[in-house]
Amino acid sequence: MSTTTIAATDLELSDEGFFVHPEQWTEDMVPELARRDGIDVLTDAHWQVIRFMRAEYFEKGTGPTVRVLGKTSGVSIKQLYQLFPKGPAKIAAKIAGIPKPRGCI
């Protein structure tokens, strides 16, 4: 567990860097969160995935896996990996301020 400050808000993060309190997240934190994971330019497709992750999390209690994202977010698996090379579901969850998605496939 660690704390950090983004957009003038003190945040509690897990050891892997995921939000402990998803309700603390705001959209103006996204550019800084993305930068920390090596994404300097945010496209509409990034935003589409990030918003989808959050919506799924609040609806289902866990963020979607890459397979679910590929099937339901409107962004293909190939494109997901282009947008988030270090792991689409994992990195998008970090940037979307939700816990790490749990699921093996």
Added chain:
Amino acid sequence: MGDTIEKVSIIISKGSLDAIYPGLIMANGARAEGIEANLFFTFFGLDAIHKARHEHIKLATVGNPGLHFATLLGGLPGVSTVMTHYMNSKMEKLDIPSIPEFIEMIADTGAGMYACKASVDLFGLEKNDFIPQVQDIITVGEFYEKAAGGQIIFT
């Protein structure tokens, strides 16, 4: 960075349903974690990437004590088909992709896919027998070159 895994090379050497899935899940999971992954298919594992065979991968019902029924029974005609069907429908309910769909998906994640040259020669196969996602037929030496700097997992 010694406590993180940056790259894995996974060898799939057997051709039964229960032997192919674990390697595929490991490879897909590695990519989901941002880990570089290669899949290397050898011996009967080649069936997983064989155009004509990969849609008909069967569960091993003989020599599989995990099924908890008599080996003699597992060898009866049709038992493997019925058990495979049962397993596939269970997996479908959990939204686990079929082997052909899973392999296509893993290729889309950017994982490398290779066939083992010794096995390809042994079975009299050629590049055209495999699905297009297979990048190359490579020797064991070339496999080690590709696996350099990462972990190797044999299944």
